[in-house]
Amino acid sequence: MKDVTLKTATAESVIRCGAGAFEAYAPKLNSRQLFIITDGTVNKLYGTHLSSVFGERPKYVIPAGEKSKNPRVLMAILKSMLEAGVRRNSTVIAFGGGVVGDIAGLAAALYMRGVRLVQIPTTLLAQVDSSVGGKTAVDMDGVKNVIGTFYQPEEVIVDPVFLNTLPKREIRCGLGEVIKYGALNAEIYKKLLKNIKKFTRAAFLEDITYDCIRHKATVVQEDEHDLSGARKALNLGHTTGHALELLYGKRSHGEYVLIGAYYELQIARNFGICVGQYAENLEKLILSVLKKVPSFDVIENAASVAAHDKKNDNELISLIVPKREGQSVEMKIEYGKYEQYLKEISDNLRNKND
Amino acid sequence: MKDVTLKTATAESVIRCGAGAFEAYAPKLNSRQLFIITDGTVNKLYGTHLSSVFGERPKYVIPAGEKSKNPRVLMAILKSMLEAGVRRNSTVIAFGGGVVGDIAGLAAALYMRGVRLVQIPTTLLAQVDSSVGGKTAVDMDGVKNVIGTFYQPEEVIVDPVFLNTLPKREIRCGLGEVIKYGALNAEIYKKLLKNIKKFTRAAFLEDITYDCIRHKATVVQEDEHDLSGARKALNLGHTTGHALELLYGKRSHGEYVLIGAYYELQIARNFGICVGQYAENLEKLILSVLKKVPSFDVIENAASVAAHDKKNDNELISLIVPKREGQSVEMKIEYGKYEQYLKEISDNLRNKND
Numbered sequence: 033m034k035d036v037t038l039k040t041a042t043a044e045s046v047i048r049c050g051a052g053a054f055e056a057y058a059p060k061l062n063s064r065q066l067f068i069i070t071d072g073t074v075n076k077l078y079g080t081h082l083s084s085v086f087g088e089r090p091k092y093v094i095p096a097g098e099k100s101k102n103p104r105v106l107m108a109i110l111k112s113m114l115e116a117g118v119r120r121n122s123t124v125i126a127f128g129g130g131v132v133g134d135i136a137g138l139a140a141a142l143y144m145r146g147v148r149l150v151q152i153p154t155t156l157l158a159q160v161d162s163s164v165g166g167k168t169a170v171d172m173d174g175v176k177n178v179i180g181t182f183y184q185p186e187e188v189i190v191d192p193v194f195l196n197t198l199p200k201r202e203i204r205c206g207l208g209e210v211i212k213y214g215a216l217n218a219e220i221y222k223k224l225l226k227n228i229k230k231f232t233r234a235a236f237l238e239d240i241t242y243d244c245i246r247h248k249a250t251v252v253q254e255d256e257h258d259l260s261g262a263r264k265a266l267n268l269g270h271t272t273g274h275a276l277e278l279l280y281g282k283r284s285h286g287e288y289v290l291i292g293a294y295y296e297l298q299i300a301r302n303f304g305i306c307v308g309q310y311a312e313n314l315e316k317l318i319l320s321v322l323k324k325v326p327s328f329d330v331i332e333n334a335a336s337v338a339a340h341d342k343k344n345d346n347e348l349i350s351l352i353v354p355k356r357e358g359q360s361v362e363m364k365i366e367y368g369k370y371e372q373y374l375k376e377i378s379d380n381l382r383n384k385n386d
Numbered sequence: 387m388k389d390v391t392l393k394t395a396t397a398e399s400v401i402r403c404g405a406g407a408f409e410a411y412a413p414k415l416n417s418r419q420l421f422i423i424t425d426g427t428v429n430k431l432y433g434t435h436l437s438s439v440f441g442e443r444p445k446y447v448i449p450a451g452e453k454s455k456n457p458r459v460l461m462a463i464l465k466s467m468l469e470a471g472v473r474r475n476s477t478v479i480a481f482g483g484g485v486v487g488d489i490a491g492l493a494a495a496l497y498m499r500g501v502r503l504v505q506i507p508t509t510l511l512a513q514v515d516s517s518v519g520g521k522t523a524v525d526m527d528g529v530k531n532v533i534g535t536f537y538q539p540e541e542v543i544v545d546p547v548f549l550n551t552l553p554k555r556e557i558r559c560g561l562g563e564v565i566k567y568g569a570l571n572a573e574i575y576k577k578l579l580k581n582i583k584k585f586t587r588a589a590f591l592e593d594i595t596y597d598c599i600r601h602k603a604t605v606v607q608e609d610e611h612d613l614s615g616a617r618k619a620l621n622l623g624h625t626t627g628h629a630l631e632l633l634y635g636k637r638s639h640g641e642y643v644l645i646g647a648y649y650e651l652q653i654a655r656n657f658g659i660c661v662g663q664y665a666e667n668l669e670k671l672i673l674s675v676l677k678k679v680p681s682f683d684v685i686e687n688a689a690s691v692a693a694h695d696k697k698n699d700n701e702l703i704s705l706i707v708p709k710r711e712g713q714s715v716e717m718k719i720e721y722g723k724y725e726q727y728l729k730e731i732s733d734n735l736r737n738k739n740d
Binding site: 041042103107110111114141142143144145146167169172173175177178179180181182257258 | 395396457461464465468495496497498499500521523526527529531532533534535536611612
C-alpha cells in the first residue's frame with residue numbers, strides 16, 4: 033500500500049492506494065458518526081460486508097446508473113441526512129462508482145456547509161479518476177455536471193479488491209480514463225505500451241491506478257478550481273465523448289471518453305498537431321481497449337451538443353488533444369469545421385467497420 | 387466611499403461602502419454577461435432602475451420572504467440560469483436582502499462549480515452582515531441554512547441609498563445585527579452608546595455599517611469556514627433567536643436576533659458572566675431598538691429546537707454571550723437548565739409587560 037497526499041490551499045486529501053487499503057483504513061472510521069451513500073448494485077454486493085465493518089449505520093441507497101445524478105436525488109439524500117441527525121463533524125462515506133462519488137461528494141459539501149467526506153471508489157473509473165480531486169456534481173436538463181462544487185475528500189480508500197466483482201465492461205470503462213492519462217503523462221504512456229496485453233491483470237491495474245492518481249493529484253494541486261488550464265487537460269477526450277454520450281447513451285462514460293479521444297486524435301492528426309509513430313501508438317492503445325470504434329448516424333449533431341458544453345467559449349469548440357509524449361495542447365476549432373470532421377471520421381469508420 | 391478588502395486562502399472580496407457606491411461601481415459590470423437575482427418587492431421598487439443601469443438582462447425574481455429560501459426555488463434559479471445560457475465567466479448579481487443574497491450566492495457557487503458573484507444588498511441587515519463573508523444557504527424541513535456553501539462574492543456594493551425605501555421595521559431588523567456587533571467590538575459598542583438617539587439617521591447608519599463590515603471581514607479572514615471558533619462569535623443572539631423565529635415566526639430575523647440576544651444576556655447575567663454597568667448598557671441598547679421584549683407561551687419548546695440547531699454539541703446548548711467590552715465567550719449550558727432559564731426570563735417579561 034502507498035499513500036498519495038493532495039494538498040490544496042484549504043484542504044488535505046490522503047489517498048490510500050493498494051490491495052488491503054479497505055481492510056486497513058475503513059475500520060479506523062468506526063469511532064465517527066457515519067452516513068453511508070451507495071447504489072443498489074454495490075449495496076447488493078457489499079451491503080452485508082459494510083455492515084460487518086461499520087455496524088448498522090444510516091445509509092442512503094440511490095438507484096444504480098447515471099440517471100440518479102440529478103437534483104431530486106441530491107435533495108432526497110440531504111433530507112435523509114437531516115432525518116438521520118447528521119452533524120457537522122459527521123463523516124459521509126461515498127461507497128461506489130463515479131455517480132455515487134459525485135453526488136455523495138456534493139451532498140457532503142452542501143450539508144451544513146460541509147461535513148467530512150471519505151471516498152471509497154469501487155469501480156476502476158472512480159479509482160483512477162473521479163474519486164480524486166474534489167469535483168462533485170449532478171446533471172441538470174441533460175447538461176452533465178452543471179451543478180456542483182469543488183470539495184476535497186479527507187481520505188480516499190482505493191482498494192483493487194472491489195474490482196473483483198466489476199463486470200469486464202466496467203473495467204474497459206476505467207481503462208478509458210487510464211489511456212487518457214497515457215496521453216498526458218509520458219511515464220504512464222510507456223507503461224501502457226509495454227503492457228498492452230496485460231491491461232486487465234490485477235497487478236498491472238493496481239500499479240497503473242497509483243500512477244494515474246499521482247498524476248491527477250499533481251494537476252489538482254496546481255489548479256484545484258479549474259482556472260489556470262492545468263486541470264483542463266484532464267478533459268482530453270471529454271468534449272466529444274460527453275456530446276456523444278448525451279446523444280447516444282447506452283455505452284458507459286469511460287467508453288465514450290475513449291471514443292471521444294479517438295475522434296479528437298484524428299482531428300489532431302488532420303491539423304498536424306499529433307503525428308507519426310506517437311499518433312499511431314495512441315490509436316493502438318485506444319483500440320486495444322475499444323476493439324472497434326463505432327460510427328454514428330447524424331454524428332454532426334454532436335457538434336451542437338459540444339458547443340453547449342461548459343468547457344467551450346462562444347463560437348469555437350475547445351478540444352484537448354495529444355501532441356507528443358507527456359504533452360497535450362488545447363486547440364480551438366470552428367464549429368462548422370468540427371461538425372465536418374466528426375462526420376468524416378465517422379464515415380471512415382463506417383466503411384472500415386463494414 | 388471606502389473599500390474593505392476581505393482576503394481568504396482562495397478568494398478576494400472587495401466591499402464598496404458608502405453613498406454613491408452603486409452609481410460608481412454598478413455600471414462597471416456592464417461589459418460582462420450578467421444574470422440578476424432579486425425578489426418581488428425589490429423588483430417592484432428598483433426593476434426599472436436596474437434596467438436603466440444594466441439594460442435588459444436575464445433576471446430571476448423570487449417571491450419576497452424567508453419562505454423562498456428552499457431547495458425548490460434554488461433549483462428553479464439554476465434551471466433558469468441554464469436556459470439563459472449562463473457560462474462559467476458570467477456574473478450573478480444578487481440584488482436584494484438577506485434571503486436573495488443567501489440563495490443567489492448558493493446558486494452562483496453551484497452553477498458550473500462557481501461563477502462570478504456580486505452582492506448588492508438592499509436591506510440594512512444584508513448590508514451590515516449577510517452580504518459579507520460568503521455564507522450562502524437555503525433552509526430544509528424547518529432547519530435554517532442547513533444546505534449551503536462558503537462562497538466569496540468578488541465584490542459587494544453597499545450603498546445606503548437603498549435604505550431610503552426600506553420600511554422602518556426592516557431598519558430595526560438590521561439594527562439587531564448592528565447591536566450584535568456592539569456586543570463583539572468595543573469601538574462599535576461605544577459608538578452605539580454615544581448615538582443611542584440617532585440610530586435611524588442616514589449618516590449614522592452609513593458610518594456604523596462600515597464599522598460592522600470591517601469587523602466582520604477581520605473575523606472571516608481568520609476563520610472563513612467557521613472552524614476555529616472566531617466566526618462562531620458572530621452567532622451571538624442567534625441560537626435562541628433562530629429557535630424562537632422557527633417556533634413563532636411573524637417578526638423579522640433581526641428582531642429575533644435581538645430578542646435572542648436579550649434572553650441570552652439574562653442567562654449570562656445569571657451565570658455571572660456579564661454583569662454590572664456593561665450588562666445594563668447592552669440591555670439599554672437592545673431595548674432602544676426593540677422597545678418591548680416579548681414573552682412567549684411555551685417558550686421552553688425553544689430549547690428542543692435550539693438543541694437541533696447545527697451549532698450545538700450533543701446534550702449541551704452552546705451560546706455565544708457577551709462578557710465585557712469587545713469580548714464575547716462561548717458558554718455551554720445543559721439542556722434542562724437552558725429550558726428553565728428561558729421560561730423564567732419569559733415569565734419575568736410577561737409580568738413586566740402586563
